[in-house]
Amino acid sequence: MKQLHDSLVELIRRASAEIPDDVQAALLRSLEEEKKGTIAESALQIVQRNIELAKQKSQPICQDTGxxxxxxxCPVGFDEISFADTARxxxxxxxxxxxxxxxxxxxITGKNDGTNVGPGAPTLHFHQHRSPEVAVRLMLKGGGCENVGAQYSLPIERLKADRDLPxxxxxxxxxxxQAQGKGCGPGVLGVCVGGDRATSYEFSKQQLLRKLDDRNPVPELDALEQDIVNTxxxxxxxxxGFGGKTTLLGVKIGAANRVPASYFVSVSYMCWAFRRQGVTLGAxxxxxxxxx
Amino acid sequence: MISLTAPFTEDKIRALKVGDEVAITGVLFTGRDAVHKYLHEGGALPPGVDLRNGILYHCGPVVIKDEQGQWKCVAAGPTTSAREEPYQGQIIRQFGLRGVIGKGGMGERTLAACQEAGCVYLHAVGGAAQVLGECITKVRNVYLMDQFGAPEAIWEFEVKAFPAVVTMDSHGKSLHQEVLAASQAELAKLV
Known part of the structure; x- marks a missing residue:
């Protein structure tokens, strides 16, 4: 377990201190496109300096490590209990x-015991597959962007939103x-159409594991993703929220079946400090x- | 870039306008959710914390103790300020704050308190915990640590050339209100 323990600490370190390449590429594009001499450009320059510094010093990109x-x-027969103990x-x-x-x-008590371990923390999702490979992905999701996530139960008259893609x-x-600048934009949306209240939010977060430059294999959802970013x-x-050209770096949408009575659309907002990393592990x- | 250096007098603060980029040098005290609720409910400031003519920073830093037992700030960006809207106006007036640093902006009650008491809201770049942490030249002290835990405690920082943008000034102007109204109008055309 020592080797697994060390690997997971390294995964956490790198997730916290280094921005993934796909996100960095999108942020650099947004910096180029922003109008020169504006406070929006200045903010994106600080973002770039911050990304460099965090990597160089091996310290958290953002203090809210989320x-x-x-x-x-994991494969069939994988010991999830031991893995979870080691991860904690x-x-x-x-x-x-x-x-x-x-x-x-x-x-309930408001106490912080300083360990980051407790009921529901950290959260582990296991998914069994028919392959010998163990792949571990880690997302650190800050509270600022989590707080601007939203779940809609359609139809919504106020927004003239019916139960369809429009x-x-x-x-x-x-x-x-509604999020404006509160989620530390430019951000990325993970969205789920359908599901129940819990699975819908959960699927919306899982969309954020996709790379920013991938395309949705479902044509309707792909078109919706591009449209939302452009709009x-x-x-x-x-x-x-300083005013400027780039509000979103990307949108990733998935769909889950729903019951006839429910039509949820769940939106998870990820900040520019998009901390996700992943590894495959050897035996x-x-x-x-x-x-x- | 305007250099904003302690002492933070009312004149210096009243001279600032929305859109100004400032570099702050002086002492900052952090305070976030637990501190705001505590002060709002009548809690006393611990001895050593003086907010009069001071700047409050909405921040929950990552701070560790080094080998010599000294506090070392590892990351210190702003947290979302909107959560303190129910408390901020009162705290600005009661304690004589001249500045509040955070991210995401605040509402009308805070804006009114800024205008009345001579205070500004300074927006730091959210997530920029390293750039901002580098501006902290010294961790002077920490208060209410046992009660609230490290992220929610009051930290006393010395800062040098800490960058922020004035997004709510003492003349009733808020960049956040402007961007919200403009984006709302634009969206109405696009849906």
Whole structure:
């Protein structure tokens, strides 16, 4: 377990301190496109300096190291219980080392024991597959962007949003409008159409594991993704809500079946400080490959 | 870039306008959700914390103790300010704040308090925990640590050339209100 433990600490360190290449590329494009001499451009320059510094110093990109979400793809017979125990120990050590903030609070007493481990923290999702490979993806999702997430139950008269794709478009754009700069834009949306209240939000977060430059295999959803990005970037909300050209870096939409009575659209907002990383692990738990 | 250096007098603050980029040098105290609720409910400031003519920073830093037992700030960007809207106006007036640093902007009650009391809202770049952390030259002290935990405690920082943008000034103007209204109007055309 020592090797697995070390691998997970390294995964946490890198997720916290280094922005994935696909996100960096999108941020650099947004910096080029922003009008020169504006506070929006200045904000994006600070973002770039921050990304460089965090990597160089091996310290958190953002002090809110967020909810710690592990997504594990594993073969049949994989020992999930041992993995979860090791992951919790790795989180404790990463917190001591300052890769993670002491960020987990008892919701009833308000106490923070400084370990980042407690009921529901960290969160682990296991998914069994018919392959010998173990792939571990980690997302650190800050509270600022999590707080601007939204779930809509369609139809919504106020927004003239019916139970169809144009209705989905309206509520997703409403979420962007409501968020303004509070989610640390330019951001990325993970969206789920359908599901129940819990699975819908959960699927919306899982969309954020997709790379920014991939395309949705479902033509209707692909068209909706492109449309939302283009439309949102005409609203002038801009980086940090300062006004400007780039409000969103990307949108990723998935669909889950629903019951006839429900039609949920759930939106998870990810800040520019998009912390996700992933590895595949060898038989002894050593890192074989980085996924982003 | 305007250099905003302690002491933060009313004149210096009243001279600032929405859109000004400033570099702050002086002492900042952090305070976020737990501190605002505590002060709003009548809690006393701990001895050593003086907010009069001061700047409050909405921030929950990552701070660790180094080998010598000294506090070391590892990351310190702003947190979302909107959550403090129910409390901020009162705290600005009661404690004589001259500035509030955060992100995402605040509402009408805070804007009114800024105008009345001579205070500004300074927007730091959210997520820029390293660039902003580098501007902290010294961790002077920490207060209410046992009660609230590290992210929610009051930290006393010395800062040098800490960058921020004035997005709500003491003349009743708010960039956040303007961008919201403009983006709302634009969206209405596009849906």
């Amino acid at each position: 909810s710690i979400l592990f997504y594990v793809d 120990e790795a989180v404790k050590l990463a917190t001591k080392k300052g890769y993670l903030r002491q960020n987990s609070v008892d919701s 209705g989905c478009r309206k509520v997703i754009l409403d979420a962007v409008l 949102a970037n005409k609203l002038g909300i801009g980086p940090m 002894d738990g050593q890192i074989e490959k980085w996924l982003y």
